[in-house]
Amino acid sequence: PPVAGQFQKNVLVEDYTGTWCGNCTRVAWAIERVVEATDRAVVVGIHNGNDPYHFEDYLPLKQMISPDHDLELPQARLNRVTNWIDPDTNIQDAINLTSNNCALGIAMTSTVSEGNIDLDVNVKFAQNFSNLKLVVYVLEDNLFYRQINYSAIYYGGVHVLQNFEHDHVLRSSLTHVTGNPISGTNFDQIVSTNFSVPIPANITNAENMSFVAIVTDANNNALNARSSHPNEDQTFQENP
Secondary structure, three states, X not given: OOOOOOEEEOEXXXXXXXXXXXXXXXXXXXXXXXXXXXXXXXXXEEEOOOOOOOOOOOHHHHHHHOOOOOOOOOEEEEOOOEEOOOHHHOHHHHHOOOEEXXXXXXXXXXXXXXOEEEEEEEEEEOOOOOOEEEEEEEEEOOEXXXXXXXXXXXXXXXXXXXXXXXOOEEXXXXXXXXXXXXXXXXXOOEEEEEEEEEOOOOOOOHHHEEEEEEEEOOOOOEEEEEEEOOOOEOOOOEOO
């Protein structure tokens, strides 16, 4: 049950994917089922390779999850570091990582106008922490491009899915992709970080943008995450 003063715990799902990756549709299908089942999933699609949505700064992420091997797709991580094995048959693995109680909460407030983003990321603490990092991403939804599909089950078993909808696509990181250190992470304190930047040049439609904030520990484990739409003024998901 919810504990007063604690925060809702969301699960972070990072999908390492590619439009050329025929097996990646298994993960895409699983993510859709997770999002249908819970509103506590924060999804990031990290495209790699010969792909129109290739994320240029993916190498530090690759080193984090697969330092000794090539980044073979599909790859999916829960809360940054937990390998999501066989996601299409283990959807509950992601849902089980949500909770009513987390010792830190995230709230974002943004204004997007005239080609600029003004974003405040606020983190509140229900206990003392140390060695935390903040990751802030800019994503884009409603991107349509073909997707190779090797599955005979998902998406009708069609081998080439024309105009497949790619959502949660990572377009830019406003911090280092593995996070920037944050201080003042003590009980009942709020740490605020502001980002005033132009809308990334690779954003196709600013109305389809979203922001994701992630707080990780020293081992890159995501303690909590949250997504936000432009011009949204969030409050903390705090238990009364």
